[in-house]
Amino acid sequence: MPNDILTHLTTLSPELIKATWETLYMSIVSVFFASLIGIPLGVILVITDKGHIKENLPLNRLLGSIVNIFRSFPFIILLLALSPFTRFVVGTTIGTTAAIVPLTIASAPFVARLVETSLKEVSWGVVEASLAMGASTWQIIRKVLLPEAMPGIILGTTITTIAVIGYSAMAGVVGGGGLGDLAVRYGYMRFDSVIMVTTVIILVVLVQVIQSLGNALAAKFNKN
Template identity: 60%
Template sequence: MFDFTNPQYWETIYQLLVPATGETLYMVIASTLLAYLLGVPLGVILVISSPDHISPNPWIERTLGTVINIFRSAPFIVLLIVLIPVTQAIMGTYIGTDAAIVPLVFATAPFVARMVESSLKEIPYGVIEAALSMGSSPWQIIRKVLLPEAKASLILGAAITTISVVGYTAMAGTIGAGGLGDVAIRYGQHRFRTDVMIMTVIILVIIVQLVQLFGTKLARRISHH
């Protein structure tokens, strides 16, 4: 049994969970930002290259869609293993917090692309036709019509994506990526520390709830404007 009244116990828990929470937040923020840098352009290309859109190109749409679907269909734990050589080549190692960002981005960017595609396709085509009739170029339509009109939906999508990345970081702990997942496995499972397992789950739930709350409130504020 654990002596919850012992200050030494809580000091140990603090030293264990606080750095791990920081590592998890670092992985989530860094990989989500990088995934959006890749995923947003991919999602835009998927939309504008689709039939009857501003730059239809069936070959690009099918090829890009197939590649995205391949990465989306692969379980993240499989990507972690398959991408070890890529991670090693990019980061010099496949173990650690920084190294985990590589498979996290590869797993998240296709998800972001589909989320962006879904958001942009919600925009009535009449709005796009109006911009075309005024002589707007495809780039102007993307920058001034598609992305601004879909802001609220894109923010909700970002919240969902971030929550998914939180779950991915926990799985990344299986290969020594650090963070709360690593703590849960090394200390909670391997050492049969139920208290550590429960606390890591609680922290992950709090992170998820805060991300969802912030995303929902921001999306509502933007949609009202």
């Protein structure tokens, strides 16, 4: 029996390797683009809040509402709802590249809120001291807020990456590729429990590795 399982996995190893690579590709690229959107958005949410360096409550409430709306959508519904936009951006709704579009849009608000939380933990005394020395808004963001909040931002990005890995498995159900697609095609449709268990194990390993890397990187940036 163990030999049969090993032979079966060996036969499907090219598919497993390809699916793992597709999952990593979707997740890493999506988190990259989500960070490009979410980090600036998180910064704006903080500095425009009441009593902060660029208080602008109407803008803050508007952006906060937009973030909350996108965060409230279950990913599978967002995935389907964004099909026309995905087709407009990449020309198709099928495949790993197409899955990056809804993955990015789903995770960007998540990144924004995590960045906002990290930035709000920065001591206001440090910001006040920078203001007293005549620092500009950009200097405070670049030299005070972001460096002080960097460990929290890294941990937040790690959490987002792990969540996106889960989302990518869901994207596989509708043809997004990756481990989710493999689990559906080989595990579910062909009643192959070996493949189902193997894909779960690979996902668990990926999560453990990413979390460990995130913890190590956050510790490196932690000034305390």
